[in-house]
Amino acid sequence: MAGTTGRALRADAQRNRDHILDVAEAYLLEHGITGTLDGIAKSAGVGPGTLYRHFPNRESLLAALLDARQGALDRRLDTIRAQSANAGSALQEWLVAVVEWAGAFEGLPEPLRAAMSVQTSPLALTCQGYVKITDMFLAEAQREGSAREDVRGRDLFLAALATSWMGGAALAEPDSTKTIIELIRKGWASTPQR
Amino acid sequence: MAGTTGRALRADAQRNRDHILDVAEAYLLEHGITGTLDGIAKSAGVGPGTLYRHFPNRESLLAALLDARQGALDRRLDTIRAQSANAGSALQEWLVAVVEWAGAFEGLPEPLRAAMSVQTSPLALTCQGYVKITDMFLAEAQREGSAREDVRGRDLFLAALATSWMGGAALAEPDSTKTIIELIRKGWASTPQR
Amino acid sequence: MAGTTGRALRADAQRNRDHILDVAEAYLLEHGITGTLDGIAKSAGVGPGTLYRHFPNRESLLAALLDARQGALDRRLDTIRAQSANAGSALQEWLVAVVEWAGAFEGLPEPLRAAMSVQTSPLALTCQGYVKITDMFLAEAQREGSAREDVRGRDLFLAALATSWMGGAALAEPDSTKTIIELIRKGWASTPQR
Amino acid sequence: MAGTTGRALRADAQRNRDHILDVAEAYLLEHGITGTLDGIAKSAGVGPGTLYRHFPNRESLLAALLDARQGALDRRLDTIRAQSANAGSALQEWLVAVVEWAGAFEGLPEPLRAAMSVQTSPLALTCQGYVKITDMFLAEAQREGSAREDVRGRDLFLAALATSWMGGAALAEPDSTKTIIELIRKGWASTPQR
DNA sequence: AATGAATGAGTGTTCATTCAT
DNA sequence: TATGAATGAACACTCATTCAT
Numbered sequence: 001m002a003g004t005t006g007r008a009l010r011a012d013a014q015r016n017r018d019h020i021l022d023v024a025e026a027y028l029l030e031h032g033i034t035g036t037l038d039g040i041a042k043s044a045g046v047g048p049g050t051l052y053r054h055f056p057n058r059e060s061l062l063a064a065l066l067d068a069r070q071g072a073l074d075r076r077l078d079t080i081r082a083q084s085a086n087a088g089s090a091l092q093e094w095l096v097a098v099v100e101w102a103g104a105f106e107g108l109p110e111p112l113r114a115a116m117s118v119q120t121s122p123l124a125l126t127c128q129g130y131v132k133i134t135d136m137f138l139a140e141a142q143r144e145g146s147a148r149e150d151v152r153g154r155d156l157f158l159a160a161l162a163t164s165w166m167g168g169a170a171l172a173e174p175d176s177t178k179t180i181i182e183l184i185r186k187g188w189a190s191t192p193q194r
Numbered sequence: 195m196a197g198t199t200g201r202a203l204r205a206d207a208q209r210n211r212d213h214i215l216d217v218a219e220a221y222l223l224e225h226g227i228t229g230t231l232d233g234i235a236k237s238a239g240v241g242p243g244t245l246y247r248h249f250p251n252r253e254s255l256l257a258a259l260l261d262a263r264q265g266a267l268d269r270r271l272d273t274i275r276a277q278s279a280n281a282g283s284a285l286q287e288w289l290v291a292v293v294e295w296a297g298a299f300e301g302l303p304e305p306l307r308a309a310m311s312v313q314t315s316p317l318a319l320t321c322q323g324y325v326k327i328t329d330m331f332l333a334e335a336q337r338e339g340s341a342r343e344d345v346r347g348r349d350l351f352l353a354a355l356a357t358s359w360m361g362g363a364a365l366a367e368p369d370s371t372k373t374i375i376e377l378i379r380k381g382w383a384s385t386p387q388r
Numbered sequence: 389m390a391g392t393t394g395r396a397l398r399a400d401a402q403r404n405r406d407h408i409l410d411v412a413e414a415y416l417l418e419h420g421i422t423g424t425l426d427g428i429a430k431s432a433g434v435g436p437g438t439l440y441r442h443f444p445n446r447e448s449l450l451a452a453l454l455d456a457r458q459g460a461l462d463r464r465l466d467t468i469r470a471q472s473a474n475a476g477s478a479l480q481e482w483l484v485a486v487v488e489w490a491g492a493f494e495g496l497p498e499p500l501r502a503a504m505s506v507q508t509s510p511l512a513l514t515c516q517g518y519v520k521i522t523d524m525f526l527a528e529a530q531r532e533g534s535a536r537e538d539v540r541g542r543d544l545f546l547a548a549l550a551t552s553w554m555g556g557a558a559l560a561e562p563d564s565t566k567t568i569i570e571l572i573r574k575g576w577a578s579t580p581q582r
Numbered sequence: 583m584a585g586t587t588g589r590a591l592r593a594d595a596q597r598n599r600d601h602i603l604d605v606a607e608a609y610l611l612e613h614g615i616t617g618t619l620d621g622i623a624k625s626a627g628v629g630p631g632t633l634y635r636h637f638p639n640r641e642s643l644l645a646a647l648l649d650a651r652q653g654a655l656d657r658r659l660d661t662i663r664a665q666s667a668n669a670g671s672a673l674q675e676w677l678v679a680v681v682e683w684a685g686a687f688e689g690l691p692e693p694l695r696a697a698m699s700v701q702t703s704p705l706a707l708t709c710q711g712y713v714k715i716t717d718m719f720l721a722e723a724q725r726e727g728s729a730r731e732d733v734r735g736r737d738l739f740l741a742a743l744a745t746s747w748m749g750g751a752a753l754a755e756p757d758s759t760k761t762i763i764e765l766i767r768k769g770w771a772s773t774p775q776r
Numbered sequence: 777a778a779t780g781a782a783t784g785a786g787t788g789t790t791c792a793t794t795c796a797t
Numbered sequence: 798t799a800t801g802a803a804t805g806a807a808c809a810c811t812c813a814t815t816c817a818t
Contacts, residue, residue: 012818013781037809047784052810054781110304113360155373162356162374166307179349180356187377207798230791241800246793401777424812435779440814498692501748543761550744550762554695567737568744571769594796595802619788629805634789636802 017054020044021068024061032106037061062111063122066101073101077133088146091137092185095160098130099181102164109165116158131157138188151188159184211248214238215262218255226300227256253305257316260298267295271327282340285331286379289354292324293375296358303359310352325351332382345382353378405442408432409456412449420494421450447499451510454489461489465521476534479525480573483548486518487569490552497553504546519545526576539576547572599636602626603650606643614688615644644693645704648683655683659715670728673719674767677742680712681763684746691747698740713739720770733770741766 023044027035037058041051055061076097084090102109115123135153142149163180217238221229231252235245249255270291278284296303309317329347336343357374411432415423425446429439443449464485472478490497503511523541530537551568605626609617619640623633637643658679666672684691697705717735724731745762 010779010781010818016781036807038807041784047782048809049784049811050782057809151373151377155370155377158360158370159374159377162360165359166352166356176349176352179345180353183345183349183353183378183381186381187379210799231793232791235801241802242791242793243795243801244799247799250793252792404778425814426812429780435781436812436814437780437816438778441777444814446813539761539765543758543765546748546758547762547765550748553747554740554744564737564740567733568741571733571737571741571766573769575765575768592797592800592802598802618786620786623805629803630788631790631805632803639788 013054016046016050020046020051020054021065025065025068028065028105033062033108033111059111059115060122062108063126066104066123066126069101069104073097086146087137087140087144088189091134091141091147091156091188094134094137095156095184096181098134098157098160099164099167099177102161103167109161112161113158113165116154116161127157134160141188147188156184156188210240210244214240214245214248215258219259219262222259222299227252227302227305231255253309254316256302256305257320260295260317260320263295263298267291280340281331281334281338282383285328285335285341285350285382288328288331289350289378290375292328292351292354293358293361293371296355297361303355306355307352307359310355321351328354341382350378350382401442404434404438408434408439408442409452413453413456416453416493421446421496421499425449447503448510450496450499451514454492454511454514457489457492461485474534475525475528475532476577479522479529479535479544479576482522482525483544483572484569486522486545486548487552487555487565490549491555497549500549501546501553504549515545522548529576535576544572544576595636598628598632602628602633602636603647607647607650610647610687615690615693619643641693641697642704644690645708648686648705648708651683651686655679668728669719669722669726670771673716673723673729673738673770676716676719677738677766678763680716680739680742681746681749681759684743685749691743694743695740695747698736698743709739716742723770729770738766738770 020040024040027040027043031039037051038048040061041048044051051061055064077094080090080093080097084093102112111121111123112127115121115127118124131154134157138147138151138153138156141147163177163184166180167177214234218234221234221237225233231245232242234255235242238245245255249258271288274284274287274291278287296306305315305317306321309315309321312318325348327347328351332341332345332347332350335341357371357378360374361371408428412428415428415431419427425439426436428449429436432439439449443452465482468478468481468485472481490500499509499511500515503509503515506512519542521541522545526535526539526541526544529535551565551572554568555565602622606622609622609625613621619633620630622643623630626633633643637646659676662672662675662679666675684694693703693705694709697703697709700706713736716739720729720733720735720738723729745759745766748762749759
């Protein structure tokens with residue numbers, strides 16, 4: 001699904017692109033989202049022009065990076081579908097997965113949030129896909145009767161982003177994230193689940 | 195309460211400080227928190243050195259600004275206490291007030307969140323005060339039986355910040371904020387309130 | 389006359405080259421000489437390497453472009469020869485033609501001037517041809533007695549380039565160009581022509 | 583006359599500014615107008631921000647540089663006025679002075695020409711002053727009967743710029759400049775001066 | 777022969793912070 | 798105490814040219 005944009009890259013370019021993505025991932029893991037593009041280029045041992053050719057701006061690099069991680073999320077999706085006892089817990093597990101996904105890099109939730117309002121961003125597409133999946137899980141849970149009718153997938157996705165955003169602050173108290181996730185779960189669950 | 199920097203300021207310095215705060219507020223309202231300190235200094239007609247003397251960094255300026263706004267929040271506090279039918283709705287109204295407060299300037303939630311994990315920030319004090327108030331409202335609600343026991347004020351305050359943070363993304367769909375606030379309310383309310 | 393690069397090009401290469409020239413002409417008309425080579429290549433639908441193969445640098449592209457336009461100038465040459473009442477007015481008309489020719493693209497006079505001092509430029513050849521023609525017209529005018537003896541074709545050609553160069557500045561006051569052309573004409577004309 | 587813009591600079595700033603101008607002059611003499619601003623800053627031993635504070639763009643630096651040289655031109659002005667036999671030769675000498683002035687740095691005529699059409703440039707003011715002086719000399723010459731009536735100072739100034747512009751090309755043949763100056767002189771002189 | 781990926785020094789500009797005046 | 802000049806690393810982005818495919 002990812003990287004099907006346009007024609008296939010030349011072999012060397014693809015290799016280079018992959019290498020850049022690898023390095024960028026490590027770089028962002030260490031420096032957070034605010035790490036400089038030039039720094040990433042230097043780390044990868046390429047000129048800034050090369051980085052720019054592959055990823056004309058920060059967001060497209062981010063989108064590619066997230067696309068590369070999508071495989072993991074897809075596998076998680078399968079696991080959730082296969083193993084969840086019911087649609088309600090499936091939705092819950094999916095939201096937890098989103099929270100973790102958006103917390104991959106320090107500061108990642110911010111551009112994701114921005115992409116939710118600016119449709120032109122390459123990240124917007126990524127988010128839209130996840131909103132759709134959330135919608136799907138939610139719809140099943142609603143059909144099952146375990147989720148309230150007046151909630152939308154977009155809202156839950158945003159709430160997951162927000163929860164992830166809090167992650168940085170919650171480092172000292174890691175329980176907070178779990179607590180908030182619980183809060184939200186109780187919010188959308190129509191039947192208060194003890 | 196504000197400016198408890200030990201000794202009292204000389205009258206002219208105090209006037210200068212107040213002037214800077216007034217101007218800074220207007221400036222941040224227009225430009226958001228990312229507005230430059232130089233820009234604020236210039237707007238106030240002082241040199242950057244003067245700004246720096248009063249507020250050694252961006253966060254302390256922000257903290258002072260929020261302190262200055264505290265009067266309004268205090269009045270709101272009184273209103274809530276006087277008019278709320280019960281402790282549960284008082285907590286809810288307080289959280290809504292926090293959401294609005296943190297949304298005063300575009301981008302404000304971010305440094306507030308950061309202050310929650312870095313205790314050295316001048317904003318940390320401000321936040322701690324609010325967490326305490328939240329704790330108080332929460333305790334009353336718990337005594338009343340309208341709030342779950344396994345929730346802490348800190349978590350609710352963070353959740354309010356996160357909700358405010360989503361505000362930017364929710365511009366296109368203003369309902370989202372309300373929805374999320376509801377989600378969270380349903381989360382901490384022990385008795386599901388229809 | 390154009391493309392005297394020794395051996396003949398393969399048919400497809402020639403077609404390609406011609407296509408590039410066509411596109412480059414349109415591109416430079418719109419963007420001026422400072423337009424990027426990459427932009428030209430992209431417009432022509434070829435890679436930069438292909439462009440580079442045909443024209444190893446900006447100047448050789450320019451020279452080829454001007455060569456392609458030479459046909460028009462040649463026709464003008466014929467007209468001037470056929471219709472001019474005398475050698476003096478022929479020289480004048482030729483110089484006006486040079487001014488217009490050098491003004492074909494925004495910024496063209498600059499590399500032409502540079503080519504006049506750096507003989508290694510491919511444009512130098514082009515210029516030398518025009519200087520020779522100017523010399524010829526001048527010599528006839530001098531024989532006729534309508535041009536001063538102490539003037540050289542090179543100087544007049546340079547003066548024409550300079551006049552064209554002023555064109556940009558003269559946009560607001562288009563009369564300037566005409567005025568300067570007149571100034572120069574009065575300068576080389578031995579008999580002051582009222 | 584120069585540098586009376588606004589209030590006086592602090593002593594240290596003035597010293598720094600003068601130093602930058604000195605260095606910039608040497609730098610441009612060596613590298614021509616296209617020398618990089620960062621390079622100038624580095625040569626002067628200041629950060630790019632300092633350079634930017636004094637001269638927010640290339641043109642304002644250029645204008646300041648030319649202002650600094652204005653003293654010399656003013657002195658030349660006095661000399662011309664004092665020693666010229668008549669208004670005609672005064673005009674001529676002034677134009678020669680302008681040609682030399684505009685040839686101070688390789689490439690200087692280009693931005694000067696641009697400034698003639700874009701009034702917003704800091705260089706535009708400089709040029710306007712010179713046009714006025716040219717107008718003055720021209721008017722006197724016209725009153726004297728030694729200059730044609732249908733010529734304007736602006737045109738002569740532009741012609742001087744253009745002559746200076748040719749300078750680079752004329753390096754190989756320095757006579758060219760003189761010849762062109764002569765051409766133009768003969769152009770505006772109403773009585774053909776042998 | 778053609779392609780287009782890679783290069784990398786360079787561009788003008790910004791701004792939080794320091795420090796001489 | 799106030800001023801504002803100075804700092805300088807950092808920023809995203811460009812493009813003529815080279816070279817592997």
